[in-house]
Amino acid sequence: MKVSVIGAGLAGSEAAWQLAQRGIQVTLYEMKPEKRTPAHVTNDFAELCCSNSLRSDQLENAVGLLKEELRRLGSLIMTCADATRVEAGGALAVDRNGFSAMVTKKIRSCPNITIVPGEVTDLAEGEVLVASGPLTSDALAQRLQELLGADTALHFYDAAAPLIAADSVDMNSAWMGSRYDKGTADYANCPMTQAEYDAFWQALTTAEEAPVHGFEDQKVFEGCMPVEVMARRGHDTLLYGPLKPRGLDDPRTGRWPYAVVQLRRDNSDGSVYNLVGFQTHLKFPEQKRVFSMIPALRNAEFLRYGVMHRNTFLDSPRLLDRYYRMKKEPRVAFAGQMTGVEGYVESCASGYLAAVELSRRLRDLPPLDFPRETAIGALGLYISDTAVTVFQPMNINFGIMPPLDHRVKGKRDKNAELSRRSLEIVNGMREETLR
Structure with missing residues (x-):
């Protein structure tokens, strides 16, 4: 069983790792060091191009919940982030270079992952997971546009209202x-x-x-x-x-x-x-x-x-299912910011879910449906929600998760209760996710 993963950013690195841990042979394509985008300065994988902060680490915050879900599920990115963290109050910030170096070392030393440097301009035969990021090269973007079909399927600039x-x-x-x-x-x-x-x-x-x-x-x-x-x-x-x-x-x-x-x-x-x-x-x-x-x-x-910046992303509700797979061609999956998740941790979560589901399908296991009550599930269901007519990339937030079935006074306590509910579900799913 083999899978091609395009891009060794946060999403691609997480996806390659999760596939490899489940016995899948992965070919990981990364155009660095042969070619870089203007936003990249090192040759390491999972390079943090903007802030070195992965935002709040508190369970009263939705991104804090998402991080804790990923920790409990064996995320490579979270393991490396926790190992290289620097003091930042209630946030999880990392030593930028140390973090990327650790991810790179773990990926390169994994026997089930073969790394192929150089720009990808076409999709390989067989199973492919595209995690080429918001600065996808023009050649690959053109190929994806041909694959996706609709003229409006691939957006090159993100102009979004709050x-x-x-x-x-x-x-x-x-x-x-x-x-x-x-x-x-x-x-x-x-x-x-x-x-x-x-x-x-x-x-x-x-x-x-x-x-x-x-x-x-x-x-x-x-x-x-x-x-x-x-x-x-x-x-x-x-x-x-x-x-x-x-x-x-x-x-x-x-x-x-x-x-x-x-x-x-x-x-x-x-x-x-x-x-x-x-x-x-x-x-x-x-x-x-x-x-x-x-x-x-x-x-x-x-x-x-609201944002207005360069951001190659899909009209995901029309194109992808809750597992980040193409509806019309399930052999192709996507992960990372190009799916419409926004942020480091969200990109990691999409790579995790896409990889886990892809590995299960290859081994004839039934899908593992993370419910909307979990942060991982809420993101997958948001990007595939066909009721969203004007799609915008989204950070994880409690607003896309179902409310509690009982009243809790105070926003902080309510959010903590939402997190407790989610983590109970994730704990119950953990053993099955490791298959």
Whole structure:
């Protein structure tokens, strides 16, 4: 039994390791050192190109839960991260070079893994797991586009609006409805008075933008204008764009407000909302500061901030199943940020799940369905949720997991209870995952 894994980043390294531990012969293709992307500086595997932090390590945080699930399931990435951690308060930060060096050493010393350096421009015959990352080379991206078929199947720039937890919207300052009451009341409408809009507009037009990386260019802005750029074109521009009040009668006044921000459901459960038309290139703290000026969002919990950057990713809900496999060609699976998971740990989790399921299929074992109550399962079900019509990459968050069946007072305690529920499930599945 043989599998080709393309890319030795976090997802590819985790996937190759999990396959090898289950007796699968892996050919791991990595274009370094022969070729690098502008974001890479070393020849090691699992290179951390941005921060050296894997974010919170607390179980009251969803990414902390995801890390603990992976620890209990024998993750290579988590083993190396824990072994090379540096002090960072409640976060898990690592010695960047030490971490990558340890992953590389373990991969290179594994007898079931054969490493082939050089750029991949086509897919091998047989089982293939593609984990080539958000900076996938142009040649491979073109080949994937041909394989995937649809013109819109592969996105080269990620222009995404912020996502917020639905239960953090102040519905005393908003109402559910649709423009001119057409169809069903699917939008949460967040009104602003003229004074509120003026203050919001002033803050938005002067807020600090994130830097453009060296491997990006202004093409990121051509197809989808950032809301702050739109605002700078004039005080009233947004009032004729994403904040237009026309056709939205505020039930408290019977009139159209001065301005309205609309929130649209982003998942089938209605637990996550998208700020319609708010693609943005602002720094994350600036997004929280400015967008929290919208009265209904004064206490909003941001599940994901808006981004506009180079990011090759799939329209996964149309293309992949919950195991990260292509629906129309199951011999090809994907892992990492190109599937629409966002973040180091999330990439690792996708590589883990894709590899475990691939190895089970090759050995005629039934699928191992991680439920939505687990962080690993919630990510796989999010990226394959066909109810998500406008797909955006996503970090793990409690908003894409089912709520508790009982009330727990306080957000911290509620999140801890969600984690306890998940880890009980993972503990019960652990023995089967090792087969």
